[in-house]
Amino acid sequence: xxxxxxxxxxxxxxxxxxxxxxxxxxxxxxxxPGTKLPEDALGERxxxxxxxxxxxxxxxxxxxxxxLRRNRIAVVETPSWQEARNTFDVRMELERLVVRQLAGQxxxxxxxELQAHVDQEDAARNGPDAVSIxxxxxxxxxxxxxxxxxILIRYVSEVAYRCCLTLSTFSRPHSSDCxxxxxxxxxxxxxxxxxxxxxxxxxxxLDSVANRALVAPTKPRTRDLVDILAPYADDGEAAPxxxxxxxxx
Amino acid sequence: xxxxxxxxxxxxxxxxxxxxxxxxxxxxxxxxPGTKLPEDALGERxxxxxxxxxxxxxxxxxxxxxxLRRNRIAVVETPSWQEARNTFDVRMELERLVVRQLAGQxxxxxxxELQAHVDQEDAARNGPDAVSIxxxxxxxxxxxxxxxxxILIRYVSEVAYRCCLTLSTFSRPHSSDCxxxxxxxxxxxxxxxxxxxxxxxxxxxLDSVANRALVAPTKPRTRDLVDILAPYADDGEAAPxxxxxxxxx
DNA sequence: GCCTTTTAAAGTGCATACATAATAGGCCGG
DNA sequence: CCGGCCTATTATGTATGCACTTTAAAAGGC
Numbered sequence: 001x002x003x004x005x006x007x008x009x010x011x012x013x014x015x016x017x018x019x020x021x022x023x024x025x026x027x028x029x030x031x032x033p034g035t036k037l038p039e040d041a042l043g044e045r046x047x048x049x050x051x052x053x054x055x056x057x058x059x060x061x062x063x064x065x066x067x068l069r070r071n072r073i074a075v076v077e078t079p080s081w082q083e084a085r086n087t088f089d090v091r092m093e094l095e096r097l098v099v100r101q102l103a104g105q106x107x108x109x110x111x112x113e114l115q116a117h118v119d120q121e122d123a124a125r126n127g128p129d130a131v132s133i134x135x136x137x138x139x140x141x142x143x144x145x146x147x148x149x150x151i152l153i154r155y156v157s158e159v160a161y162r163c164c165l166t167l168s169t170f171s172r173p174h175s176s177d178c179x180x181x182x183x184x185x186x187x188x189x190x191x192x193x194x195x196x197x198x199x200x201x202x203x204x205x206l207d208s209v210a211n212r213a214l215v216a217p218t219k220p221r222t223r224d225l226v227d228i229l230a231p232y233a234d235d236g237e238a239a240p241x242x243x244x245x246x247x248x249x
Numbered sequence: 250x251x252x253x254x255x256x257x258x259x260x261x262x263x264x265x266x267x268x269x270x271x272x273x274x275x276x277x278x279x280x281x282p283g284t285k286l287p288e289d290a291l292g293e294r295x296x297x298x299x300x301x302x303x304x305x306x307x308x309x310x311x312x313x314x315x316x317l318r319r320n321r322i323a324v325v326e327t328p329s330w331q332e333a334r335n336t337f338d339v340r341m342e343l344e345r346l347v348v349r350q351l352a353g354q355x356x357x358x359x360x361x362e363l364q365a366h367v368d369q370e371d372a373a374r375n376g377p378d379a380v381s382i383x384x385x386x387x388x389x390x391x392x393x394x395x396x397x398x399x400i401l402i403r404y405v406s407e408v409a410y411r412c413c414l415t416l417s418t419f420s421r422p423h424s425s426d427c428x429x430x431x432x433x434x435x436x437x438x439x440x441x442x443x444x445x446x447x448x449x450x451x452x453x454x455l456d457s458v459a460n461r462a463l464v465a466p467t468k469p470r471t472r473d474l475v476d477i478l479a480p481y482a483d484d485g486e487a488a489p490x491x492x493x494x495x496x497x498x
Numbered sequence: 499g500c501c502t503t504t505t506a507a508a509g510t511g512c513a514t515a516c517a518t519a520a521t522a523g524g525c526c527g528g
Numbered sequence: 529c530c531g532g533c534c535t536a537t538t539a540t541g542t543a544t545g546c547a548c549t550t551t552a553a554a555a556g557g558c
Contacts, residue, residue: 038538038539038540039539039540040538040539040540050539050540054540054541070540070541071539071540071541072539072540073538073539073540074540
């Protein structure tokens with residue numbers, strides 16, 4: 001018997017459960033950027049104490065999905081346009097590495113799994129945007145997982161999730177068609193082992209996704225008026241958000 | 250009267266303090282891979298409760314520096330050869346991106362800062378290996394920081410630290426000379442804005458570091474007899490020490 | 499004497515308690 | 529009617545306690 005251990009861990013992995021639930025809720029935009037995540041509420045909802053909820057929030061903060069400020073309620077991260085741009089840049093390099101490692105290396109079964117996933121995407125094309133976006137994201141994560149490189153898997157997952165957040169923040173209506181055909185083209189190129197081609201394709205694919213998402217540095221789809229006011233404040237005055245109590249003077 | 254000052258910041262970031270301390274101890278090889286890190290001991294050493302120590306360990310685990318198994322004492326991660334290889338692969342792509350973004354963009358002050366850092370490396374050349382390794386690592390992190398891309402900074406820092414871990418595990422005696430000259434060459438190319446050149450140089454630099462570190466997939470420099478026995482155990486028997494009562498041969 | 503079984507020590511998993519900082523709403527003066 | 533201080537509420541930061549698991553050691557049998 002091989003020394004490889006099975007990785008099952010249902011051993012009451014409460015923190016992991018909460019993280020997965022929140023991640024999914026975030027990428028499906030059930031939790032929009034800026035949504036508050038009080039420890040008590042999370043704990044109660046998942047039937048655990050604040051201790052566990054807090055650990056989950058810490059984890060998600062480390063992944064860049066949650067913003068954690070001292071003595072303040074945790075909120076879903078609201079990536080700035082520049083951060084989104086940076087994330088996409090990193091993502092491109094990482095995913096180029098993924099397909100470079102994968103080109104010509106995939107088994108029949110793996111290729112079939114990828115095809116099946118894109119079929120799912122196809123089926124969900126007329127469903128809600130949230131599901132389409134999630135499936136599209138999971139396609140990229142699935143690719144990463146096939147590299148068997150834990151660090152690549154982790155990083156690609158993280159940037160992919162963060163890009164979803166970006167979509168929540170900046171995107172215009174999602175059109176998934178082109179994305180799906182590009183996914184199919186990538187699978188095909190991977191199967192044929194055309195390394196250079198598939199790297200280029202992945203690059204263009206992510207570039208188009210980024211361009212669709214990051215049409216302009218503006219467009220903070222209003223949810224918090226501070227967001228709207230930020231640029232104006234920057235322009236006109238030195239102290240944008242002024243503290244109310246400067247009374248002592 | 251309670252308001253008064255707006256304390257800028259470091260409001261008792263206990264977790265961060267412990268993380269930094271442990272990170273540094275790890276990259277200076279004061280804590281070798283496999284070293285146990287009991288929560289109690291950490292808490293006592295840093296004057297905090299287990300709760301805080303535990304959070305720090307969770308954070309470091311998320312960064313891949315610490316291995317956290319359920320109901321077991323946390324230990325400094327022992328990267329496998331394959332994981333180390335994967336880490337270096339990712340690192341190369343990320344750092345190529347760093348220098349691509351930086352080429353021709355650095356201010357005089359930034360270039361001076363880089364030069365100063367390499368001077369430090371030079372000064373430490375005859376000192377202990379641990380310091381040389383730390384400084385060499387911090388050079389790469391310093392570069393990443395100049396991109397102003399939080400995610401790039403975080404990822405480069407993480408992979409750089411993990412590569413240090415790898416050195417702890419696999420390396421032969423450290424020779425820092427070539428590394429330093431390469432660092433200087435990279436600064437020069439960055440200043441001159443030779444984007445392609447500097448990307449190639451960074452690639453070769455990291456490649457040589459990797460090759461020096463990962464000479465062969467074997468050579469677990471003994472620190473724990475379990476490590477020595479592992480390959481033999483795999484070959485001959487399923488369980489090296491204490492086979493529980495799993496009769497399954 | 500060596501291997502197995504028993505048992506105590508040590509450590510983690512988790513919840514809860516308490517102190518402190520932030521926030522929202524009420525009260526009062528203008 | 530509005531704006532600012534004050535307080536009650538809320539939420540976080542941290543420590544501690546208890547139950548359960550693992551680990552190490554001691555005891556006992558072959």
